[in-house]
Amino acid sequence: MNSKKVASDIVTALGGPENIVTGTHCATRLRLVLQDEALVDEEKLNQLDVVKGTFSTQGQYQIIIGAGTVNTVYAQFVKEADLNENTSKEEVKQAGSKKMNPFQRLIKTLSDIFVPIIPAIVAGGLLMGIHNVLTSAGLFFDDQSIIEAFPQIEDFASMVNLFANAAFVFLPVLIGFSAAKQFGGNAYLGAALGMIMVHPDLLNAYGAGEAALSGDVPTWSIFSLEIGQVGYQGTVLPVLAAAFLLAKIEQFFRKIVPSVLDNLLTPLLTLFITGFLTFTVIGPFMRSGGDWITQGLVFLYETVGPIGGAIFGALYAPIVITGVHHSFIAIEVQLLADIARTGGTFIFPIASAANVAQGAAALTVFWLTTNQKMKGTASASGISALLGITEPAIFGVNLKLRFPFYAALIGSSVAAAYITWQQVLSGALGPAGIPGVIAIRPDAVTDFIIGISISFIVTVVMTIVFSKTIGKKQDI
Template sequence: MDLKKSASEIIDAVGGKENIGAATHCVTRLRFALKDEGKVNKEELEKIDLVKGSFSANGQYQVVIGQGTVDKVYNELAAQAGIEHASKQDIKDAAAQKLNPLQRAIKTLADIFIPILPAIVTAGLLMGINNVLTGPGIFYPDQSLVDVHPQFGDFASIINLIANTAFVFLPGLIGWAAVTRFGGSPLLGIVLGLMLVHPDLLNAWGWGAAKAEGDIPTWNLFGLEIQKVGYQGQVLPVLVASYVLARIERFLRSKIADAFQLLLVAPIALLITGFLSFIIIGPITFTIGQWITNLFTGIFDTVPAIGGLIYGALYAPLVVTGMHHTFLPVDLQLISSTGGTFLWPILVMSNVAQGSAALAMMFLLKDEKLKGLSITSAVSAYLGITEPAMFGVNLRFRFAFISAMIGSALAGMFITINKVIAPSIGVGGLPGFLSIVPQKWAPFFIGMAISIAVPLALTYLWGKTKARKGELA
């Protein structure tokens, strides 16, 4: 393996060393902040033996190399291009300069939610195990495993407690990530988030019943009645409050002498943000969150087939643009408000469909490198990571990507009609059934079968037609 030659070829293919603003790498990919992505010769780039695919996302041009090799290629590339080793944050900062306001907003959401995603997915998987233990009809007709074997009851209870922690204290996680992203102190973000779910507050999940009974506790603040309500599972209140806290903290740090910052900055920032959160931010954003919930539930209740069809078809293109990050807060809001999300199961259908289309390409392609990439990226997609399949295979052969969209749309329509919901977010692939309510496993598995069979068959038949016409290399 000639790393020097490969690094030189990569530099030439991305427009030469003068086109590289900065570069770094992650576990599998080189990440470039290029001055002009129009100078990239994608075709020549992907002919290089070490390159398994390339794509542009969030202002970064990323080249898939593979684990264990990418760091060696990067070191050689940096030496040849005469660039200093950069951090991921350096690349993000450089790439952010080229984003429009919408892209920056989406990137901000991604920067906030991606760091806490492992905790949410882990919680979803553990809740799935609890569902298996407590769901009736899985092991015994009309009874759960815990009903028949009570000795497993406390075991399931502890699992449920561990799993629920991330959702109960979700504002604490979001507060940490959001305040960090907005330039404030992470510790203050955690305190802010936990403050919004303090045990002295009425639990947000009991707000509806308390309102119906006219029994919502209140504070009397100089004649102003403020509802004494927590924001468990809510996303918008802590997002907005985190932004306000970070701005206040940064302002205070710029005005208060260093000697007094420890005594004054945090108390003043938290005090002001706390009052604003309970008086203005919380009530307004809670209402907006309810509107968002009502909008999506209204669409999917009124025309479930159309809603599932459209979201199933468009989820993969949303991933390409990075806009899929905007739907994670919606999923969390739906889980908090209604007890489950009907959007996340469609995500699973889309991921599995992309993997199936990539798998079909393995049987169509003659190039050994692309055949290998097809099978490995298909396995990755079946486990919830679709970027290698989409950017390395399916988008390269557009009919494969379209076939996956069709399969995902049909599967999404089917599971939505059958009201499949997930009370938690888990792994967006074949293990995703663990996050589905057990009563809906049957339609979910049928939907998954559709998302496997349709893209597999459609991609293969479409590819065979193109091969006969000489349009498939």
């Protein structure tokens, strides 16, 4: 490969150096911010052997090249485009954010807050799955759980349960740290605010409902105000709102407090004012909002049933294209944090079926096509989608040919209807694809496997049918 010529051709197809604001790369893609994406010659880009696909998201124009190769191409690309080779991903994100509308910026902010804490949530969720396996009766023995059959491991199961619950019990600390940082505040003040919200002297949020019924909710009586001493364990919206307020209050005091007193007064005033407003206004209001959202989703899931599931399954891939799917993390975390009432999250199983459908469509194209470049793209991206990463399959194959994308929507819709009908729930977050079986509640594993099998088979059949109808005029 002549990397200098490839880089030159890419720059030309992008509208020249003057149309390229900045850029960086990840493991497989060039991630660029352009002046005007309408100037891009996508046909010319896609004719290049090294280019596996292109797409635009979150203010960035991304060109899929592939692991290893992207490093070589980028090294020449920055020279041809006259860019700084040491531009950081954060700088590119900031430049891309300026090109987004307010809704896109909101989704990006939510994504940036939750993506860093996903490993902790996934680890806790999977440990919860292990605990469920150990304690679920009838899974391996008739009318007995593993710990009932082997009492000597009961303490081990108890330890696993403690490890599993920690990330959810102290979720406001994780969110407070990440959110305060994203909103421009001190991340450690955000963490301290989260600690205040789950302080052990407060009534645990999981027991608040029962205490309210019995009239035993403890309160502070301050300035004739009765303020509930109730914690915010496992909540999302209250700490998000509180962290936003904390960041803005901190920024305000940084501007008006003399520098000699800044390190003393700013943290003190910021934490005290934010904490007081959290327990009097923000917390109670946002707790109710989070409960309404969760109850609304559960209500739709339980009442609309397979029809609602089918609609959600059909819409999931288009939602991925817009990037809005990142906002689902907040909802899923809320559902999992209240797992005793919700039973788990239904979004994850449907997302897994949708991702498998995109992978099945791409792999069917691999089987159908005679184009060697398309074969290479379809095989790699198809396997990636089955494992939960769908962007290469969506943008590199399915959307490009259109009919595989339509087939995947149908396969995903049918599978989601079945998954909803059988009330398949996930007790954790994980890779949303075939490996996602490890996150599914033990009593629903069989139905989950049936669901993603339906997704795969229906998509393959529909892709073949559409290739002979919708796609018959395309040279694949």
